Amino acid sequence: MNALNVAGIGKQFVMHLRGGIRIPVISDLSFSVERGECVVLNGPSGAGKSSVLKMIYGTYAVETGQIFIEHCGGRIDIASADPRLMKQVRQKTIGYVSQFLRVVPRISAIELVAEPLVSEGVDAQVAIARAKPLLERLNVPEALWALPPATFSGGEQQRINIARGFITEHPVLLLDEPSASLDAKNRQVVIDLIGEKKKAGIAMLGIFHDPDVRDAVADRLVDVTSAAVRQIQPEQAVA
């Protein structure tokens, strides 16, 4: 059975403060991701790749279609899941490495990395102990671990974000350009981490603009452009 099954999803944004202009983004997109594979979303800038990840993570509402995943032994449809169920899905089933780290004032880098495990119920000290080797692997200097990452460089913040995403064992992992601001050495660490997740049977769906990283990690490419709708239409008056 697929770990993730996207069935005919569609989305348009309605700009309520701009006269109701509609921005159609994705229409009738279908694909699935098996356990242990990394599927990469492809398509030009603005085609809707990040929007697809956000629909799967429940950040954006799904207008049409369904998104099926295995959650706590049952099959659920994310498109119709209520916010309480989605919170549980994010805790247990779907992990997400976003493009940018959401820094929390006064929370240290290592606590931020450990936090997804703590929210699953893992003891804080155990979670911190699991965070350390990841930070080491991602070449985050130990002197930074106890500091809040607000002042870190873009690449350092991204590596904290990657560690946060990879520390858990969520069966589905969404990756929104995890290697965008990394040097070659750390890009290779991300490629290795993705390889280890595959071996552990994790289903991954990602966006990678760097063709070398994409070629190294992708088992399959899904082109979202065939499903993208690019014209902008003014809202039609309702008679």
Ligand SMILES: Nc1ncnc2c1ncn2[C@@H]1O[C@H](COP(=O)(O)OP(=O)(O)OP(=O)(O)O)[C@@H](O)[C@H]1O
């Ligand atoms: N919250 C939002 N409100 C309005 N429009 C949005 C919103 N999020 C995305 N869009 C629009 O949807 C379209 C697709 O954006 P998206 O970020 O999904 O594309 P992408 O393929 O990931 O692009 P890139 O490769 O440049 O990151 C863009 O035209 C964008 O302006």
